[in-house]
Amino acid sequence: MGAGCGNAEFSAEVLPEPTAALGLVLVNEPPSQPLLASEPTVLPPPVIKITQPTATPPPSPTTRPIYTQTPIPTATPAPIITPTNTITTYPVATETAVPTVAAVVRATFTPPAEGAPSPNEHYWLYRPVPQNSSVWTDKVYPYGSTRDGTLQVHHGVEFAVPQGTDILAAQAGTVIVAGNDLEEIYGARTDFYGGVVIIQHNTLYRGQPVYTLYAHLSEVLVSVGWQVDTQQVIARSGSTGVALGPHLHFEVRVGANSYDHTRNPLLWLSPFKGRGSVAGLVALPDGSRPAELSVTAHRLDGAAAYHGTTTYADGRINGDDAWQENFALDDVYAGYYQIKVRYNDKTYKAETWVYPQQTSFVTIQLDG
Ligand SMILES: [Zn+2]
Numbered sequence: 617m618g619a620g621c622g623n624a625e626f627s628a629e630v631l632p633e634p635t636a637a638l639g640l641v642l643v644n645e646p647p648s649q650p651l652l653a654s655e656p657t658v659l660p661p662p663v664i665k666i667t668q669p670t671a672t673p674p675p676s677p678t679t680r681p682i683y684t685q686t687p688i689p690t691a692t693p694a695p696i697i698t699p700t701n702t703i704t705t706y707p708v709a710t711e712t713a714v715p716t717v718a719a720v721v722r723a724t725f726t727p728p729a730e731g732a733p734s735p736n737e738h739y740w741l742y743r744p745v746p747q748n749s750s751v752w753t754d755k756v757y758p759y760g761s762t763r764d765g766t767l768q769v770h771h772g773v774e775f776a777v778p779q780g781t782d783i784l785a786a787q788a789g790t791v792i793v794a795g796n797d798l799e800e801i802y803g804a805r806t807d808f809y810g811g812v813v814i815i816q817h818n819t820l821y822r823g824q825p826v827y828t829l830y831a832h833l834s835e836v837l838v839s840v841g842w843q844v845d846t847q848q849v850i851a852r853s854g855s856t857g858v859a860l861g862p863h864l865h866f867e868v869r870v871g872a873n874s875y876d877h878t879r880n881p882l883l884w885l886s887p888f889k890g891r892g893s894v895a896g897l898v899a900l901p902d903g904s905r906p907a908e909l910s911v912t913a914h915r916l917d918g919a920a921a922y923h924g925t926t927t928y929a930d931g932r933i934n935g936d937d938a939w940q941e942n943f944a945l946d947d948v949y950a951g952y953y954q955i956k957v958r959y960n961d962k963t964y965k966a967e968t969w970v971y972p973q974q975t976s977f978v979t980i981q982l983d984g
Pocket of ligand 1: 774
């Protein structure tokens, strides 16, 4: 069993088919002649032209995902995020934001008519893989997990895409790493991520730079210094470095381009229509955070997929700047959910509404 990322064992059968996936716009067409290089060190010249800022195609209102980040770094902590399409984005989803309260839900609790967007949200990022691929984040080896002690603590999330899948920039930015990690360490050690691209994005978050990292690539199609547009094809997926099979390893880093500055990508990737996220803190009375407890979410007011994850494993795994959570669930359908944690043979429960395009925060206090 390798020390790094997971493999292709998780696959489509555990990931629902995308039904309401965000529309994608490939800014540049893939090269007409597929590149066949297998070694990141001997890549042919990149075939995708640098995107000139003045030539950035305007967003297509019918296919763009939910929010467009306006790339204006400012001193204010909140990003400037402008809804680009109020028809297909947030307002549409409000229909499911106020679920019919089923008998099982406590009748004394009246949800707000519509959750208000929180200033803590920072769903800046688009899926880094094409819409017709495995767009859902892998649930078997989530951020902060060791996959039942079999792998290193995970500093990112996986997308279970096959070899050679187009990898897309999650947001516009500047390429600061493009190649491999045979000499420079970007992960736990050299030759850990194999073919790797790191983008520094154009907008600061709370005054800090934001980076995304794409690893195990079979081909790198950009070079250091390039300005890339949102969802531009930057690479192709593979299994280079420490990987048991083809997939994309995707990281978000805040404050510094460092393995110790990762955040949970689930709280940065824009949820699909009608869905939100749950972030939570599971802690003991002394404030300590037990590692890798099972966390599940069951919808109480209607049918929905089961969601499960584990609490983060150790201190090198950071909570989000806004949430300071130690677990997160993504792409949760709007509804009313019971969150359960098992600790010392006792089950702890909390209940929360989930709203589209929002993060619901849950605190579960364990007995010592
Ligand atoms: Zn990984």
